[in-house]
Amino acid sequence: MALHPAGRPAPPAGVAPVAAGPSAVTSAPRDAVAARCVLTAASSLRLTLGDTTADLLSAHAVLPDGTIVLAVDAMSRTGGLLVAARGHGGAVRLDVTHLAPVAVRSRVRARLRITGTARRFDPAALDSCDPATVMSLLDLPPVALWAIEPAEIVLFRAAGSASVDVGAYRSARPDPIAVDEAAHLQHLTRCHSDLLDRLGALVDPATAAGSTRIVPVALDAEGIVLRAERPDGHADTRLPFARPVTAGGGLPEALRTLLG
Structure with a gap:
C-alpha cells in the first residue's frame, strides 16, 4: 500500500x-x-x-x-x-x-x-x-x-x-440500488440502448439542446439521473420513480413505469 x-x-x-x-x-x-x-x-x-x-x-x-x-x-x-x-x-x-x-x-x-x-x-x-x-x-x-x-x-x-x-x-x-449502481448502469448502457434513448426523450428539450450525448450518471432507489453533455459543460436531470425501489428486481418495473 x-x-x-x-x-x-x-x-x-x-x-x-x-x-x-x-x-x-x-x-x-x-x-x-x-x-x-x-x-x-x-x-x-x-x-x-x-x-x-x-x-x-x-x-x-x-x-x-x-x-x-x-x-x-x-x-x-x-x-x-x-x-x-x-x-x-x-x-x-x-x-x-x-x-x-x-x-x-x-x-x-x-x-x-x-x-x-x-x-x-x-x-x-x-x-x-x-x-x-x-x-x-x-x-x-x-x-x-x-x-x-x-x-x-x-x-x-x-x-x-x-x-x-x-x-x-x-x-x-445503504440504498438497495445505489450500492450496486455501477453494475446497473453498465448493464443499461451495454444492453438497453433503446431504453436509454427513450429515457433521454424525457429530458427537457431546452436542457438537451446542443448536447453531444445523454448518458445515465446516477441511479438509486428513488430515481435515475441523466446528464446532457455539451462541448462547454453539462446539465443533469433527475427522473424520479413513481415509488422507491426496494430491490434490484424491481428496477426494470420502475423504469418501465417511468417511461409510460
Whole structure:
C-alpha cells in the first residue's frame, strides 16, 4: 500500500473544501444513508494516522452497525501505527471520494471524512452480520483486521458540508440500488440502448439542446439521473420513480413505469 507525505490534499474539483466541524450544517437522515452508500460502494479509501497516510485498495468492509473493518498487515508500517493508535479516540481518519461510476467529466460527487477509534476486530461481531457482510469480510486480504468505530462523520458535497449524526449513521442502511449502481448502469448502457434513448426523450428539450450525448450518471432507489453533455459543460436531470425501489428486481418495473 502506498504511503504519502503528510498534509491534507486539495479537494477535488467541484467539491466544497474541507471545513472545520462548526461550519458544517446538521445533516438530514438522507445524508446518513448517503454516507453508508459511499462507504459500501467505494473500492478504496485513504487512511490517515498522525502525519502518515496510506491508500487502501479493496481492503475495507462495513458491518451492519456501521463499523468499518480494515485489512492491514500488522507487520507493515501502517499496521504498526494502527497498533500504536488502538483505543485512542479520534486517532484514525478515513477519507473516501465518491465518484460517478461512468466515464464522464466532473465525476466527483462527494467526499466523506470519518474520524474514529481503532480496535482489533472481534470475531464475535460475525454473529450480527448478514451473509453478504460475511462474504465481504472473507473477500478482504488475509491479514490483520481492524475495527474503526466512527466518532465524527462529515459529508462534503458541492453545495456544502454536513455533519452526520453518528447514531443516524449507525441505524441507516445503504440504498438497495445505489450500492450496486455501477453494475446497473453498465448493464443499461451495454444492453438497453433503446431504453436509454427513450429515457433521454424525457429530458427537457431546452436542457438537451446542443448536447453531444445523454448518458445515465446516477441511479438509486428513488430515481435515475441523466446528464446532457455539451462541448462547454453539462446539465443533469433527475427522473424520479413513481415509488422507491426496494430491490434490484424491481428496477426494470420502475423504469418501465417511468417511461409510460
